[in-house]
Amino acid sequence: MTMGTAAVHVRGLWKRFGQQVAVAGVDLDLPAGKFIGLVGPNGAGKTTTLSMVTGLLRPDQGSVEVAGHDVWRDPVAVKARIGVLPEGLRLFERLSGRELLGYSGRLRGLPGDEVDKRATQLLDVLDLAGAQHRLVVDYSTGMRKKIGLAAALLHNPEVLFLDEPFEGVDPVSAQTIRGVLERYTGSGATVVFSSHVMELVESLCDWVAVMAAGRIRATGTLAEVRGDAPSLQAAFLELVGAGTRDTASDLDWLGGGR
Numbered sequence: 001m002t003m004g005t006a007a008v009h010v011r012g013l014w015k016r017f018g019q020q021v022a023v024a025g026v027d028l029d030l031p032a033g034k035f036i037g038l039v040g041p042n043g044a045g046k047t048t049t050l051s052m053v054t055g056l057l058r059p060d061q062g063s064v065e066v067a068g069h070d071v072w073r074d075p076v077a078v079k080a081r082i083g084v085l086p087e088g089l090r091l092f093e094r095l096s097g098r099e100l101l102g103y104s105g106r107l108r109g110l111p112g113d114e115v116d117k118r119a120t121q122l123l124d125v126l127d128l129a130g131a132q133h134r135l136v137v138d139y140s141t142g143m144r145k146k147i148g149l150a151a152a153l154l155h156n157p158e159v160l161f162l163d164e165p166f167e168g169v170d171p172v173s174a175q176t177i178r179g180v181l182e183r184y185t186g187s188g189a190t191v192v193f194s195s196h197v198m199e200l201v202e203s204l205c206d207w208v209a210v211m212a213a214g215r216i217r218a219t220g221t222l223a224e225v226r227g228d229a230p231s232l233q234a235a236f237l238e239l240v241g242a243g244t245r246d247t248a249s250d251l252d253w254l255g256g257g258r
C-alpha cells in the first residue's frame with residue numbers, strides 16, 4: 001500500500017455486551033506510516049475496538065478494512081499483513097524465547113533459515129539474547145512484552161497493533177521497545193497502540209485518536225488534538241468531560257496517621 005492512504009478504515013462499528021455498550025458507532029481512518037495512539041480512560045472501549053479491528057472479536061455492526069482488505073470478509077489477507085500484541089498476552093509458556101519465535105515464524109510461512117536470522121536479530125535488539133534459551137514461563141512482565149513484540153514483528157507486518165505495550169515495562173526496556181518501533185515506522189509501516197498514559201502518547205505519537213464511552217471524541221495530529229490546551233492531558237480531560245469531583249472531602253477519613 002502507498003503512503004498517505006488509510007492503514008485502517010472503520011465505519012459504523014458497534015459492540016454490546018448485554019446491556020453494556022462497549023463501542024457505540026465508531027468511524028475512524030488511521031493514516032499509514034504514522035505512530036498512532038488510541039487514548040482513552042479505563043473502559044473507554046479501546047481494547048474492544050482493537051479486538052474488532054484485528055479480527056479477534058466479531059462486531060455487532062460495522063465494517064473494518066486494514067491495509068486495503070476487509071477484516072471479516074478477507075481475514076487471511078489481513079492477518080498476513082498485521083502484527084498484534086494483545087492485552088493479557090498469552091504465550092506458549094513451555095517454549096524458550098527462541099523456540100517461540102521459531103514457531104511463530106514457521107506459522108507465518110517463513111523459511112527456517114530466514115526465521116533464524118530474524119529471530120537472532122530481534123533477540124539481540126530487544127536485549128533478550130541472554131535469555132533466549134530460558135522458558136517463557138520464567139520471563140518477567142517486560143521480557144514477555146518484548147518477546148511478544150518480537151513475535152508480532154517477525155513477518156514484517158504493514159500494520160502493528162499494540163494494546164498497552166508499555167504497561168509493567170521498566171524505563172530501560174521501554175526505551176528499547178520505543179527504538180524498535182520508531183525504526184519500524186520510519187520505514188513506512190504503521191503502529192497503532194492503545195494507552196491511557198498521556199505523557200507516553202504525547203512523546204511517542206504523531207497522530208492520536210481520543211476515545212471515551214465507546215465513541216471517538218477527537219482525531220488528528222498531536223497539535224490538532226491538543227489545540228489551545230497546555231498539554232495532551234489537559235485537552236484530554238476537557239474532551240472526556242472529566243468532572244471536578246471533590247475527592248478530598250469524599251475521602252476525609254484517609255491519611256494523616258490518625
Ligand SMILES: Nc1ncnc2c1ncn2[C@@H]1O[C@H](COP(=O)(O)OP(=O)(O)OP(=O)(O)O)[C@@H](O)[C@H]1O
Pocket residue numbers: 017020021022040041042043044045046047048049196
Ligand atoms: N467480554 C466482555 N463482557 C462484558 N463487558 C465487557 C467485555 N469486554 C469489555 N466489556 C465492557 O466494555 C467496556 C469497554 O471495555 P474495554 O476493555 O474495551 O475498554 P478499554 O478502553 O480497553 O479500557 P482499559 O483501559 O481499562 O483497558 C467496559 O465497560 C467493559 O466493562
